[in-house]
Amino acid sequence: MNSSLNAMEVAQMLNITKNTVYEMIKRGELPSYKIGRKIRVDKSDVENYINSQKNTFISNSMASFESTINMKPSSVKSGEIIISGQDIILDILCKMIESKTKNIRTYRSNIGSYNGLYDMYNNKVSMSSCHLWDSETDTYNTSFVKKLLPSIPCILINIAYRTQGFYVKRGNPKNIKNWNDLSRSGITMINREKGSGVRVLLDGKLNSFNISNTINGYKNEETSHLSVASCVARGGADVGIGNEKVSKQVDNIEFIPLQKERYDLVIKKTDLDNPVYKSIVYILSSKEFKDELEGLGGYDLKDTGKIVGQT
Structure with a gap:
């Protein structure tokens, strides 16, 4: 029998808000049904939605996705910041970027670290979160960034430890x-x-x-x-x-x-001359950002905002 989820469980599965789930149902993007007065969604339908959205980009604007358009751009456009990763921390980062920079829209690419770095190499995302353990060196992230973004100097800024x-x-x-x-x-x-x-x-x-x-x-x-x-x-x-x-x-x-594990954000060094990226680096090291993460709980924030690696 197919597993049935409520709106909050769907929201947690997709790393979005419960209101966004209702909007997706209203737009017909996610099949649903009612049991009594409660809306339910089959887990298989959520998984089908996730699979259909791989390598598409979901807006994380302050409008809470109300004007979302699924996109699959060949490259990042001017005025856009696309961040690859799946942790809810990145939702908070996107919200703060939009609130503190002018004429910038933020988007999320909900894919894993390895594919995120690959898309970053191909200019499909602006930045990528990363938590890739190298068994040969018993270290996180830096060796994978070197391999997947060859000859592209990058900095790794710590977001949290998990x-x-x-x-x-x-x-x-x-x-x-x-x-x-x-x-x-x-x-x-x-x-x-x-x-x-x-x-x-x-x-x-x-x-x-x-x-x-x-x-x-x-x-x-x-x-x-x-x-x-x-x-x-x-x-x-x-x-x-x-x-x-x-x-x-x-x-x-x-x-x-x-x-x-060390959970980092990877940024190309050439982007650091851009005022928008300077603002992002500042946000990551700010007390306001760290306070937001402390409110979530479950993260070690001892190095949040620090540069922990370079390539």
Whole structure:
């Protein structure tokens, strides 16, 4: 039976507001139905929407998407800032950019870190968030930026640190504690899509521990932390991987911490002469931005706004 979601669950799955969900339903972009007086949306319809929107760009203006037009530009246009990434932090950043700069519209590209850097190389996005772990150096992001944006000098500004770990059912009935447990018989996992930071982390760990990727469920994919946690909560898998913050949003989920990741924003050095990008760098290091993130909870903000890497 298809899983049914309420408006708030859809909003969390898409990293948007509940009002935006209602607007999408009103415009016919998202199928829905009523149970009593409550609007419900099938999870499969949300997933179909996500798949249809890959590599399109969704406005995050202060009008809360009311004038959104899905776009697939060949390059970033003047007066636009397109930020690639999936964390709700980027919604806050977009809102602050629009409130503090004139004649700039911000857009979000809701794709994973690897594909975001690739699109940045091809000038399809202005900046990309990144949380890619390099198993060879046990470091985050810098080596991937060098590989995916060759000969393009960039700076990496820290947004936050997030804790990644396992989502298991409350009580951890299968006693899953570490990476090696994924290969145990009787364990089924739910994976993330290729190009996501979680998928890169998983594949790196499997390689480091010489674990075969023939794990039960390895080929079963979801496109967000929330979808992974929800799958585990309803018994679709025994374990998934995601960040700690999302685990607190899903009932019947327990979080097993494994690794703290560095979540950065990548900006081309050539863009830093542009007053708009100077304003963005200032926003990232501002007390106002940090206060907004502290209000969300679940993030380590010790280096927020600091340049933590260069290429």
